Amino acid sequence: MSTLTQQEFVLGLFEAAPATYSSLRQLGKENFYAQGLPALKAEEYKFTPISKKLETSLTDFSPAKPVKISAEQVKSAVFAGFEGAVLVFSNGQYLPEHSTSVDGISVRLLSENETTPLGSIAKADKDPFVALNQATFSDGLHITIEKNKEVDSPILLLQFHQAQGGQVISPRIWIEAGDFSKATFIDYHISLDDAPYFVNKVVEIKGGINTVLTYHSLQQEHNQVIEVSNLVTDIQKDSQFTSTQITLSGDMVRNNLTLNLLGSNSVGNMYGIYLLNGKTHVDNHTNVDHTIPHAESNELYKGILADQSRGVFNGKIFVRQIAQKTNAFQQNNNIILSEDAIINTKPQLEIWADDVKCSHGCTVGQLDEEAQFYLQARGIDKTTAKGLLLYAFAGEVLDKIEVDSLRNFIVAQIQERLGSKF
Amino acid sequence: MLSIKNLHASIEGTPILRGINLEVKAGEVHAIMGPNGSGKSTLASVLAGREEYDVTEGEVIFQGKELLELSPEDRAREGVFLAFQYPIEIPGVSTTNFLRTALNQVREYRGLEPLDAVKFLSLMKEKMALVEIDQKLLSRSLNEGFSGGEKKRNEIFQMAMLEPVLSILDETDSGLDIDALRIVSNGVNKLKSEKTATIVVTHYQRLLDYIVPDFVHVLYKGRIVKSGTKELALELEEKGYDWIKEEVDSTATV
Numbered sequence: 001m002s003t004l005t006q007q008e009f010v011l012g013l014f015e016a017a018p019a020t021y022s023s024l025r026q027l028g029k030e031n032f033y034a035q036g037l038p039a040l041k042a043e044e045y046k047f048t049p050i051s052k053k054l055e056t057s058l059t060d061f062s063p064a065k066p067v068k069i070s071a072e073q074v075k076s077a078v079f080a081g082f083e084g085a086v087l088v089f090s091n092g093q094y095l096p097e098h099s100t101s102v103d104g105i106s107v108r109l110l111s112e113n114e115t116t117p118l119g120s121i122a123k124a125d126k127d128p129f130v131a132l133n134q135a136t137f138s139d140g141l142h143i144t145i146e147k148n149k150e151v152d153s154p155i156l157l158l159q160f161h162q163a164q165g166g167q168v169i170s171p172r173i174w175i176e177a178g179d180f181s182k183a184t185f186i187d188y189h190i191s192l193d194d195a196p197y198f199v200n201k202v203v204e205i206k207g208g209i210n211t212v213l214t215y216h217s218l219q220q221e222h223n224q225v226i227e228v229s230n231l232v233t234d235i236q237k238d239s240q241f242t243s244t245q246i247t248l249s250g251d252m253v254r255n256n257l258t259l260n261l262l263g264s265n266s267v268g269n270m271y272g273i274y275l276l277n278g279k280t281h282v283d284n285h286t287n288v289d290h291t292i293p294h295a296e297s298n299e300l301y302k303g304i305l306a307d308q309s310r311g312v313f314n315g316k317i318f319v320r321q322i323a324q325k326t327n328a329f330q331q332n333n334n335i336i337l338s339e340d341a342i343i344n345t346k347p348q349l350e351i352w353a354d355d356v357k358c359s360h361g362c363t364v365g366q367l368d369e370e371a372q373f374y375l376q377a378r379g380i381d382k383t384t385a386k387g388l389l390l391y392a393f394a395g396e397v398l399d400k401i402e403v404d405s406l407r408n409f410i411v412a413q414i415q416e417r418l419g420s421k422f
Numbered sequence: 423m424l425s426i427k428n429l430h431a432s433i434e435g436t437p438i439l440r441g442i443n444l445e446v447k448a449g450e451v452h453a454i455m456g457p458n459g460s461g462k463s464t465l466a467s468v469l470a471g472r473e474e475y476d477v478t479e480g481e482v483i484f485q486g487k488e489l490l491e492l493s494p495e496d497r498a499r500e501g502v503f504l505a506f507q508y509p510i511e512i513p514g515v516s517t518t519n520f521l522r523t524a525l526n527q528v529r530e531y532r533g534l535e536p537l538d539a540v541k542f543l544s545l546m547k548e549k550m551a552l553v554e555i556d557q558k559l560l561s562r563s564l565n566e567g568f569s570g571g572e573k574k575r576n577e578i579f580q581m582a583m584l585e586p587v588l589s590i591l592d593e594t595d596s597g598l599d600i601d602a603l604r605i606v607s608n609g610v611n612k613l614k615s616e617k618t619a620t621i622v623v624t625h626y627q628r629l630l631d632y633i634v635p636d637f638v639h640v641l642y643k644g645r646i647v648k649s650g651t652k653e654l655a656l657e658l659e660e661k662g663y664d665w666i667k668e669e670v671d672s673t674a675t676v
Contacts, residue, residue, distance in 0.1 A: 369473075374510040375520065377470050378580060379498035379528040388523065392514030392563075 012061035013136040028134030031124035048283040064163035066093035081405040084153035092171035104149030121204040122232040133202040140172030147178030154184040163197035179208035196224035205233035219247040237263025245272040261295040272301040276309035283312035290323040303334040305341035313345040321352040330360040387418035430479035438464040440644035456641035457663040466592040470504035499531035501587030505577040512564040549582040553609040571602035578609040595629035607632030627659035
């Protein structure tokens with residue numbers, strides 16, 4: 001790779017970085033230089049040539065400034081029937097004037113008080129994009145859920161993105177959940193126009209003991225968007241964390257999800273759907289670290305790939321020697337709808353304990369023609385039959401989404417994409 | 423109602439049907455019997471529109487229309503129903519949901535208003551009683567984990583819901599115990615009318631004690647080699663298929 005371009009790429013960002021969290025940023029910078037952008041053959045980014053993509057697609061290596069958002073834009077972006085608080089962001093910058101408050105949850109800008117221990121969960125030495133974000137994030141939000149507070153209605157993080165000519169957007173979010181608290185977040189990215197940009201997002205979630213946290217992420221930006229998203233969470237004892245990652249579009253999207261199971265009787269759930277067409281490239285790398293005995297992880301990712309789309313799934317399960325009685329399940333199923341679509345799927349299990357239950361499985365197949373004929377033989381047209389079968393395939397993951405308005409919205413998007421209503 | 427003339431069909435270049443001729447009129451029940459590999463299920467599949475088969479010759483007229491030119495879904499909408507020999511399991515799709523989609527597409531084709539949830543449910547209840555099928559089963563994924571008998575009852579239930587003009591039962595009796603056979607046959611018999619016709623494809627005579635045919639045809643090597651009344655089925659049950667094979671094979675060599 002050309003180092004010159006890489007330097008150009010990061011220098012602009014480094015120069016434009018705010019003065020806040022200066023030592024943290026310095027550390028981020030050092031960690032970035034130590035790793036560099038992933039080389040073409042780098043194992044962790046083997047099937048996703050993200051550096052090349054950035055070099056060829058980005059024209060302006062500077063941070064995208066927040067753009068004005070109208071009340072109408074917020075209103076029309078919220079899912080029909082959604083009941084809950086809305087936190088609005090423009091290119092990563094929190095907009096309090098458009099946001100609503102939630103009882104038991106407090107928010108403040110990261111810059112307001114430079115005490116947020118950023119980087120303590122998402123480690124800058126583990127991934128160059130985490131390091132880059134740490135060095136260059138413009139501002140972001142610190143969200144605190146009070147101890148003992150169970151927030152039943154979901155919290156929608158509405159992230160509007162817009163840039164001129166391929167700039168960089170670096171959202172940073174820190175969520176801290178007090179002991180015995182409960183909350184559900186929906187992270188929804190929206191493009192305001194179809195100009196290209198690069199989103200480099202880091203979300204850190206610090207859970208207390210006995211918490212129930214859910215983080216739904218919906219990526220449905222336009223097809224020139226490059227995105228690297230890092231979500232890292234520490235899960236304490238008696239807690240449950242669930243992530244669902246729904247990706248419907250984009251140019252090249254890489255999602256790194258890391259769950260650290262740090263307390264016994266904790267559960268980590270990782271669910272995902274990628275429904276891809278055109279030339280969209282989506283890479284889901286998940287990583288669950290069982291560091292203690294008696295914890296459980298469940299993983300189910302389903303992919304539907306059409307046209308020349310490309311999917312990558314890499315599911316790492318790490319069971320440390322001390323982590324006896326671990327239950328870890330992983331499943332990745334894919335349906336390929338065209339000759340040119342490609343999926344690379346890889347389970348990666350490292351198990352050092354000897355009394356554990358772990359399973360994994362990957363499947364790649366085509367749409368079941370027998371099933372399609374059966375539906376047609378009952379009077380259902382071919383497109384609807386196909387849609388019904390693909391929807392049923394994805395349904396197992398959709399069923400995990402307990403927020404009705406979000407699930408209905410995603411179902412409608414999927415139905416529209418599959419060209420049928422049922 | 424149905425007129426099959428000189429129908430030839432092959433799969434991957436291997437001819438299976440070699441000139442089928444069959445006339446079915448409204449109100450009739452026709453049984454198609456024959457040894458394994460004679461082409462019985464192929465005939466059923468070709469009529470329903472399964473794509474793997476190539477029709478190389480002949481025509482099928484169904485209620486004045488060229489059946490072979492219609493897509494599988496349009497055949498169903500015109501009133502052809504195939505009860506599958508091996509009903510497909512579809513995880514994630516409930517019978518109720520799928521059947522409502524199907525019924526409303528069929529109704530749309532026939533120029534009828536779609537059924538709302540309430541009307542659909544009451545129709546379903548009525549037809550469920552016909553085949554003694556439980557509603558719980560219908561809200562589960564289509565045929566997934568169903569017993570052989572439950573799958574076949576579900577086929578007849580779907581047939582009852584879609585109210586076809588021509589029903590083709592492809593070895594619906596295979597794998598059924600006597601109780602299930604009785605329930606399935608009762609369902610079929612109750613659905614019969616002067617306006618509808620039934621083609622029963624079977625290897626055994628047993629089913630024909632319950633669904634009494636007006637005509638029995640013996641299929642062998644892709645042709646109907648003998649036709650008769652229900653007595654022919656009894657004769658086949660008693661003597662097997664060998665005498666027919668010999669009869670056909672000897673004439674063929676002469």
